[in-house]
Amino acid sequence: MFTDKKDSNSISGKYQGPGNFPQLDRFLLWSPFNVRKETMESNKEKRKSILVVDDELSILKLLSFILSADYELIIKKSGIEAIDWLEEGNDPDLIISDLMMPYFDGSTLIRNLKISGFYRNTPVILLSGTEDLAEKVKEMPFQIEGYMEKPFNPASLKSQISQLIH
Numbered sequence: 001m002f003t004d005k006k007d008s009n010s011i012s013g014k015y016q017g018p019g020n021f022p023q024l025d026r027f028l029l030w031s032p033f034n035v036r037k038e039t040m041e042s043n044k045e046k047r048k049s050i051l052v053v054d055d056e057l058s059i060l061k062l063l064s065f066i067l068s069a070d071y072e073l074i075i076k077k078s079g080i081e082a083i084d085w086l087e088e089g090n091d092p093d094l095i096i097s098d099l100m101m102p103y104f105d106g107s108t109l110i111r112n113l114k115i116s117g118f119y120r121n122t123p124v125i126l127l128s129g130t131e132d133l134a135e136k137v138k139e140m141p142f143q144i145e146g147y148m149e150k151p152f153n154p155a156s157l158k159s160q161i162s163q164l165i166h
Helices: 022-029 032-043 057-067 079-087 106-115 133-139 154-165
Strands: 049-053 072-076 094-098 124-128 146-149
Touching: 049 057, 049 079, 057 072, 057 154, 072 079, 079 094, 079 106, 094 106, 094 154, 106 124, 124 133, 124 154, 133 146, 146 154
Parallel strands: 049 072, 049 094, 094 124, 124 146
Antiparallel strands: none
């Protein structure tokens, strides 16, 4: 029965390439392997995400080295890139931003995010190499959850992050 190529009732008579067996296609899409994979992915604990915004490559590399094992890092080199990424609907658990960047500095970035209703409660850690960072943070018209002067202690930064998002 299956060897007759002219028989319209045989498999070989109806089959002419992928997609011609809708029953088989549905079976393959619903296979237990696909269900198992989806279930396994949904059971994984989602890692917390951190948006890192800094224009210094050395700081980005350092932050990536010390944080990427524990967190999902999204790295942007300017406030403009960060805003573009956030406007795509992304929602990080924490934002680490340099204070002094060209064109769109950290203060402007964070002010815009805190004014917006959507990112108002997203914790922020500011990094800066400027002196009197504590005074500058106090003078800001919005709340900053943490700040560190560059160069910073990686263990202290990890501790601050852990307190803010765990």
